[in-house]
Amino acid sequence: MATLGSLSLLIALALAAYNLLAGAIALRLLTTGQPARISPERLADTARRAGIAGFVAVTAAAFALVWSVFTNDFSVTYIMEHSNRELPGAYKFSALWSGQEGSLLLWAWLLAIYGFVLRLTHKTDVRLYAYAGTILAAVQVFFLAILNFSAPPFALLRGAIPEDGNGLNPLLQYPEMVIHPPMLYLGYVGFTIPFAFALGALMMRYPGEKWIKITRGWTMVTWLFLTMGIFLGMHWAYAVLGWGGYWGWDPVENASFMPWLTGTAFLHSVMMQEKKGMMKSWNVWLIFSTFLLTLLGTLLTRAGLVSSVHAFAQSSIGNWFVAFMVIVLAVCIFTYVLQRRHLKTEHHLESLVSRESSFLFNNLVLLTACFVILWGTLFPILSEYVVGNKVTMGAPWYNAVAIPIGCFLLFLTGVGPLLPWRATSFRAIRRNFVLPTIALWVTVIVCFIAGVRPWKDGAFDQGNFYAMVAFALSVAVFTAIASEFLRGAGVISRQTGKNLFVATWLLTRRNTRRYGGYIIHIGVVIIVIGLAGAAFNRSVESEMALHDKISIGPYTLENVGATQDSNLNYNSEYAQLDVSKGGVKKFQMTPEKRVYLVSGQPQTMVAIHSTPEWDLYVVYEGTNPDTGQPIIKAFLNPLVGWIWAGLVILVFGTLIALVPSQKPSQKGVQQ
Amino acid sequence: MMSSRLSSPWMKGAQALALAIVVCFSMGATDAGSRYNNLNHRLMCTCGCAEILGECNHVGCPNSTGELKELRAGIADSKTDQQILDMFEAKYGAVVLAAPTAKGFDLVAWIAPFAVFAAALLGTILLVRRWSAGKAQAAAQAIDPATEALRDRIRRETDTGNDGGY
Numbered sequence: 001m002a003t004l005g006s007l008s009l010l011i012a013l014a015l016a017a018y019n020l021l022a023g024a025i026a027l028r029l030l031t032t033g034q035p036a037r038i039s040p041e042r043l044a045d046t047a048r049r050a051g052i053a054g055f056v057a058v059t060a061a062a063f064a065l066v067w068s069v070f071t072n073d074f075s076v077t078y079i080m081e082h083s084n085r086e087l088p089g090a091y092k093f094s095a096l097w098s099g100q101e102g103s104l105l106l107w108a109w110l111l112a113i114y115g116f117v118l119r120l121t122h123k124t125d126v127r128l129y130a131y132a133g134t135i136l137a138a139v140q141v142f143f144l145a146i147l148n149f150s151a152p153p154f155a156l157l158r159g160a161i162p163e164d165g166n167g168l169n170p171l172l173q174y175p176e177m178v179i180h181p182p183m184l185y186l187g188y189v190g191f192t193i194p195f196a197f198a199l200g201a202l203m204m205r206y207p208g209e210k211w212i213k214i215t216r217g218w219t220m221v222t223w224l225f226l227t228m229g230i231f232l233g234m235h236w237a238y239a240v241l242g243w244g245g246y247w248g249w250d251p252v253e254n255a256s257f258m259p260w261l262t263g264t265a266f267l268h269s270v271m272m273q274e275k276k277g278m279m280k281s282w283n284v285w286l287i288f289s290t291f292l293l294t295l296l297g298t299l300l301t302r303a304g305l306v307s308s309v310h311a312f313a314q315s316s317i318g319n320w321f322v323a324f325m326v327i328v329l330a331v332c333i334f335t336y337v338l339q340r341r342h343l344k345t346e347h348h349l350e351s352l353v354s355r356e357s358s359f360l361f362n363n364l365v366l367l368t369a370c371f372v373i374l375w376g377t378l379f380p381i382l383s384e385y386v387v388g389n390k391v392t393m394g395a396p397w398y399n400a401v402a403i404p405i406g407c408f409l410l411f412l413t414g415v416g417p418l419l420p421w422r423a424t425s426f427r428a429i430r431r432n433f434v435l436p437t438i439a440l441w442v443t444v445i446v447c448f449i450a451g452v453r454p455w456k457d458g459a460f461d462q463g464n465f466y467a468m469v470a471f472a473l474s475v476a477v478f479t480a481i482a483s484e485f486l487r488g489a490g491v492i493s494r495q496t497g498k499n500l501f502v503a504t505w506l507l508t509r510r511n512t513r514r515y516g517g518y519i520i521h522i523g524v525v526i527i528v529i530g531l532a533g534a535a536f537n538r539s540v541e542s543e544m545a546l547h548d549k550i551s552i553g554p555y556t557l558e559n560v561g562a563t564q565d566s567n568l569n570y571n572s573e574y575a576q577l578d579v580s581k582g583g584v585k586k587f588q589m590t591p592e593k594r595v596y597l598v599s600g601q602p603q604t605m606v607a608i609h610s611t612p613e614w615d616l617y618v619v620y621e622g623t624n625p626d627t628g629q630p631i632i633k634a635f636l637n638p639l640v641g642w643i644w645a646g647l648v649i650l651v652f653g654t655l656i657a658l659v660p661s662q663k664p665s666q667k668g669v670q671q
Numbered sequence: 672m673m674s675s676r677l678s679s680p681w682m683k684g685a686q687a688l689a690l691a692i693v694v695c696f697s698m699g700a701t702d703a704g705s706r707y708n709n710l711n712h713r714l715m716c717t718c719g720c721a722e723i724l725g726e727c728n729h730v731g732c733p734n735s736t737g738e739l740k741e742l743r744a745g746i747a748d749s750k751t752d753q754q755i756l757d758m759f760e761a762k763y764g765a766v767v768l769a770a771p772t773a774k775g776f777d778l779v780a781w782i783a784p785f786a787v788f789a790a791a792l793l794g795t796i797l798l799v800r801r802w803s804a805g806k807a808q809a810a811a812q813a814i815d816p817a818t819e820a821l822r823d824r825i826r827r828e829t830d831t832g833n834d835g836g837y
Binding site for chain 2: 243244245248250357360361364367368371372375376379383386387389390391392393394395396397400401405456459
């Protein structure tokens, strides 16, 4: 199977190279009109077919690796290093992306899948798709070259073949790790498609709006995958790493967040181009940047440039990525300089207070946030290079710098939809903003009454201050969005006689994109409320003898014993903690400590009791070697459940936005 | 005129608010427990786990227990926050601080994000103003109250169809 895998990768590289060369020659011939022995159309079609065949070859390679994992073929170095006989079936799949070579193969495979779909749907616009397919082939050549020459997943082990493998990293043996990396990769890889279309459209001087319309669906699906990948990663960190948080501003987390920010900016600013023919250059560069940031993220994750708790697969492929990024950037700059006259804007902004300018400021803030994160990620390297002193850019720095920017972005989320296009008057502003403003100040007063004040024990409390600002802005934004829904639904209700609930549904169906977008914003608001809850996290740590108790918030935890279990993969110890509230026993929690047999590595499995108000989060940290008593750390994390609930709403909103709106002709039928 | 403006209730309210903010920001945590909690979140565990010292949860971590002990000792010795942070930096290097200091080259880490944001904001405002200056007449028409009211009414009553986005 290893031979089949290696051969498949080699064939896939040859096919991708053919796709690139034949496609480039065909497009050149089509552009210049030069006579040739083979018609350029036929040559372009052979290139497209090579791309489709390439998908089959990469799929065969991916299948060969999965087969090797499931058949415990430890003659393959990668399988020996990332799997073992007793590894559960689901985690054998995750062995595919647990290491350098496997994750690059996953990347190449997902790229091949996207390419396959793109090449099959080429009839939408044959020439633009030919450009996009050729650019995509160039990216495929890069990844397949690495897989063939620098990080081969089917490299054979030298010497005797061991009886068993080294096993999978315990941190990855968690259900979410089976879906988090593929989601994240679908997001990363997916941005190659809008990038290819943008570059292709620029090369062929294509009218600006069409490539955006074609790639809108691609971009939104990709963005959705990236969003879900990021949040699944947050949930994994929360449930597995055992430090009570979900986001630590780790370089690898940052690497996934940066393309999300530029991708989000792109999804907003393309509306300006579609609606007004503005920001054409800006949009092209946003998508170029997003693609480059996905490569940078992989570089940071894989090349060990920065230290991270998430970098599971590090090696020396950084140089390949640096070289590729330089080439991509050079091609982008060259093409842009050559064709920039075709990106002239059709309109200019007319007023600082308009929906157009709110989009512009939204983009400004998103890009500033991206810069801040990039700056924070790379500053330790810069500092070491300039003054020879490596510094840490930890959560305190990010919180101090990024949270104010995030609050400003939240403010714009509420303001933008309330502003009309072109320009507005003071009266219109007053009318649209009166309710959200009242909601904001009422929330501030409620926060004060509830004890959420910007000071504690006579000192300024930054956490409380930002939490209060976030709560107030969230409520204001929610009010603004709700009033937009109600205003539209009210009109439909009057027209059709339907109740407000049905009218809201009809309204959403008539413009799925706008109202889907609003639902996404509601999801964001819910998430922000959940994030703001972190300001009130509490924790207590204690060594607990039998029947010892610790209290946190309204809960009392009593140690009622311990138990052990074992299977072929790991041994585990559980602490049994009875949790009571108001003196009444409510439930039992069993935080766990595992020791994996093959690797000998320990791993915590956190026990979480989640309610809308807070999470009771308990970690069994192990036993004190001196006393033999278990050490328990309990956290009370307010509003964490809101983050995951917000994600569900956000996903729902994105799916709504992807559904085509009801056509006007159908409206009449409906009414 | 000026003095009457300064003595208006709004002005007084604004002055009180400004004073409250200044007071809030200038106060520091004094209680030993909150100082300990605050400081252990401004320091890193040095064992290589890349965790905040107060959040490092490794049982038997070779470094965090010792660091926390030193922190408690520093507080008990009535050292100021800055003296404690300096003590840690001198012993473990700058990587022990969870955020860069506000001196020397580290200052760049703090200034750059806000400078970039301010420059981008200013640039955007100037750009929009320049564009809108060319459209002054159209803008003037747009803010005519009667037209504005009519347009708003039309928008309210018709703006439910698919217009390709926002």
